[in-house]
Amino acid sequence: MDEARPSHTALRVAMRRAAHQLHDARPLVFDDPFAVPILPPDARAELQRTPAASRKPFSAALRAFMVCRARFAEDVLAAGVREHGVRQALILGAGLDTFALRNPFANVHVFEVDHPATQSWKRELLAASKLPIPEALTFVPVDFERQSLRHQLLHADFDFSVPTATAWLGVVPYLTQEAFGATARVLGRLPAGSSLVFDYSQPREVLSFTEQLMHDSLSARVAQAGEPFQLFFTPQSLAEELPRYDLAVVEDLDSDALNARYLANRTDGLHLRGKAGRLCHAEVSFARQ
Numbered sequence: 435m436d437e438a439r440p441s442h443t444a445l446r447v448a449m450r451r452a453a454h455q456l457h458d459a460r461p462l463v464f465d466d467p468f469a470v471p472i473l474p475p476d477a478r479a480e481l482q483r484t485p486a487a488s489r490k491p492f493s494a495a496l497r498a499f500m501v502c503r504a505r506f507a508e509d510v511l512a513a514g515v516r517e518h519g520v521r522q523a524l525i526l527g528a529g530l531d532t533f534a535l536r537n538p539f540a541n542v543h544v545f546e547v548d549h550p551a552t553q554s555w556k557r558e559l560l561a562a563s564k565l566p567i568p569e570a571l572t573f574v575p576v577d578f579e580r581q582s583l584r585h586q587l588l589h590a591d592f593d594f595s596v597p598t599a600t601a602w603l604g605v606v607p608y609l610t611q612e613a614f615g616a617t618a619r620v621l622g623r624l625p626a627g628s629s630l631v632f633d634y635s636q637p638r639e640v641l642s643f644t645e646q647l648m649h650d651s652l653s654a655r656v657a658q659a660g661e662p663f664q665l666f667f668t669p670q671s672l673a674e675e676l677p678r679y680d681l682a683v684v685e686d687l688d689s690d691a692l693n694a695r696y697l698a699n700r701t702d703g704l705h706l707r708g709k710a711g712r713l714c715h716a717e718v719s720f721a722r723q
């Protein structure tokens with residue numbers, strides 16, 4: 435990422451969540467009353483002006499993935515609060531995520547970690563939209579490539595002894611292997627009951643021809659925005675990688691699984707296409723307990 439500029443991809447993802455609120459059929463997969471208000475006014479106006487754009491198949495498929503992953507992360511968090519004593523939500527590379535504004539759990543504190551430039555832009559947007567910052571939210575600026583997540587969290591009074599649900603959405607493909615490993619290592623030290631949800635992309639060579647075309651189109655766009663994809667896993671390589679950080683895969687969902695879980699019987703045809711993107715739910719492994 436460019437040091438001084440907020441993430442452009444964070445804006446594009448937030449616009450897709452907002453498009454879901456504005457243009458998709460009810461019931462929504464991911465109901466977020468703040469998704470539209472948090473946007474910069476020009477982005478909001480663009481969405482309202484161009485409803486047809488959101489119905490293009492490629493755009494709808496990307497939106498489907500983004501709303502499913504947001505919903506899945508919040509489902510895992512809710513289950514963690516109910517069943518595993520989770521009392522901290524850690525949102526890594528938060529972008530314009532609004533969970534902290536909708537947090538229904540009185541005993542859950544939210545830590546939003548993001549690249550400093552993106553985080554200060556988000557804080558400006560919150561102020562401009564007059565959206566109040568909840569007391570149970572702490573902002574933690576961290577560049578995963580250059581700073582220690584553990585150090586910055588300690589500095590922000592994050593409690594490493596409390597079960598924590600971490601969401602790391604739309605970030606892993608943009609990282610180096612070193613930054614991924616350093617961050618995963620911190621998460622693997624969290625106590626039992628902690629969870630991690632993140633999405634990842636499969637390498638181009640394992641994709642079908644059509645999936646490669648979708649991959650190339652998206653790769654070109656994010657590279658042009660100055661945020662190139664650089665890290666890929668297959669389900670096999672990920673299952674081998676996570677135990678290095680004392681993490682273990684609980685679920686690794688492909689588009690068929692997500693379509694069945696969240697998008698069956700929709701009247702608007704919203705569904706995922708292709709096998710490139712997957713969603714992983716991991717937990718601290720028993721080996722360390």
Ligand SMILES: C[S@@+](CC[C@H](N)C(=O)[O-])C[C@H]1O[C@@H](n2cnc3c(N)ncnc32)[C@H](O)[C@@H]1O
Binds near residue numbers: 447448
């Ligand atoms: C595609 S956006 C996803 C944002 C958010 N998670 C969502 O789903 O809406 C990528 C996010 O990763 C963050 N990011 C990318 N590289 C980063 C780095 N080296 N350190 C910290 N954050 C980074 C960006 O600032 C941005 O918020």
